[in-house]
Amino acid sequence: MTLPEIKLVFDEPVQRKKTPKHLADYSPQERREVAQELGLPAFRATQVATHYFSHLSDDPQTWSDIPAEMRQSIAAALTPKLIELVRSVTCDDGMTRKDLWKLHDGVLVESVLMRYTDRTTVCISSQAGCGMNCPFCATGQAGLTRNLSAGEITEQIVAAARTCANGELPGGPTRLSNIVFMGMGEPLANYNAVIRSVRNITDPSPDGLGISARSVTVSTVGLVNGIEKLTEEGIAVTLAVSLHTPDDELRNTLVPINSRWKIREVLAAADAYEKRTGRRYSIEYALIRDINDQSWRSDLLGRLLKNRNAHVNLIPLNPTPGSKWTASRREDEAEFVRILESYGVPVTVRDTRGREIDGACGQLAAAEKTRTD
Template sequence: MPAPGELTFAAPRGAKKPPRHLADLSPAQRKEAVAALGEKPFRAKQLSQHYFARLAHDPGQWTDIPAASRGRLRDALLPDLMAVVRHISCDGDTTRKTLWRLFDGTLVESVLMRYPDRVTMCISSQAGCGMNCPFCATGQAGLDRNLSTAEIVHQIVDGIRALRDGEIGGGDAGGTGSPARLSNIVFMGMGEPLANYNRVIGAIRRLTDPEPDGLGLSQRGITVSTVGLVPAMHRFADEGFSCRLAVSLHAPDDELRDTLVPVNTRWRVREVLDAAWEYAAKSGRRVSIEYALIRDINDQAWRGDRLGRLLKGKRAHVNLIPLNPTPGSKWTASRPEDQDAFVAAIAAHGVPVTVRDTRGQEIEGACGQLAGAER
């Protein structure tokens, strides 16, 4: 049963569940699943090694597993979950957006961004989104369904393989001469991560469990965003993670935020920020306040001043996002002079503030644009 006041989202009627996959299961559950197939339990660790550590999905590469067992194990625990519809690259081939078609025809997106000193991947946790924020292409398309843990994880597995195989341009991150490694994962693609709570938590565990049980990535390199589902934020604070929490605020006042982020009518700005400070205290991590600057809507200097007053003395950093406009939308990015005044108003309160590097506009970079165009 959901906690009191927690949002729940029903799957569309008649929707099929994704097939069970190794990445959906804990190490103990994998042993049980392998044993149920009549195989030795240690085959679970071998399969995990191939999927998470070697990135070897072709059974022909599983030379430590008897040939007679490979097909059965693959069909039962490593089924095909998603296929690439297309990749689109820009920024000198250092940014690649991928449109995926899931097993049931649902479309989702992920973006891999390579910088000189780091590699970041933005992933989806839902197909569509039920938050209905009017300036967001994904929100306007509505929610199709939650992604499974394995569907979330596989986006990252594919990104790591692409880096290993030299598919992403830009040279090696850090100048080491070695293939670039994925350093940051942001749950800021399609969907509201905390509305798909259990599967997102499962994905974080798969991403950060040591090899071969998982990918062995650092929790500190993972950022989970939310529009402010307060009960789930409290629950997330109790997980004991060292991930970063990002709060998509977009307005410092309830009157405007009710319009921009409709869930604000349920949990007010103060409640959302109080839950964020709880997470900061328990995790020891600074909270990122995400704020899409929208021309003549939320970019007034007085709102920057108000935001600075709310955050002054708190463990927070403001990440301003020049809005990536979607075709036909009335919403667009702020004027440079208004953006500068907004930054100055926040900084005047001693609150750290940066403007996010904008990438991918020429490849329909805003969440949901590519899937919407495919539809």
């Protein structure tokens, strides 16, 4: 079978218009240097970072500890508006909210905020579109538009934290507790921006949001060189590998990047990550009816994982409108779980939050594009 062409992008953004720089693009030291370039004392940058990360404010009117005449220039240099809300849709009695964002050049991305009894999680986009071409995925069908900057990624997270703090979700004010890089895009194909964003999440106040790395999940379809870089980074986030099948033959089709890095290599890289960080990794597996949900595949997956420190997250497929790919039958899903458990492999079936609001990555952006075309 001829495989679709894969366009790999590693830190080579194909941006048509340069994204304005934001304090979230810089390290804490670089932020201070930007302030000094503006002729201001370095500590002004720290004050702005405190407003942004600790008070979740990018409105210079509220920065009362900074002289009024400085606020506009420092805001223009450090907190330009990078994302604008186009619309939000909710379901699950308002506990799930999907936001569609327009970036400075008109590109659309989306994030999903989900409140549970014990946590509130935001799923964010790291790229506009995706170049990985997985045939069952709405985002993959449209290809990659461009990488997001660290500022654009971080803005989605800070916006979610603000929504939580302002009590906009039912149940009153809460704290954003978890961040998952599982929206549009392949995070490790936009490595530097994703790592800067992770540091913005995990750095303690005032340099970041002060959320534990354990509460951050970075997913990948298996870019082995990206996993190796992440291993060297020394940030113990949870690694989620989108495997989707235990055999290379089918994976070459479901996840075309498999023609470059085989399952054996991907799992070896994930094992090395686990060894280095002590963090169990997760195997993401979208269950697709009659494609990858047979019991022999569950058996093969169980044998592959039984001696590894991995957890399987089964995802009932959220069908793309007009697509032949659909969710597994309940009985096939139950059998798949039973076989995996017989090997002692921990497994959960992910809840399908957001299903009524085009919950699969890219579906809201695709629908909006159709509306405006």
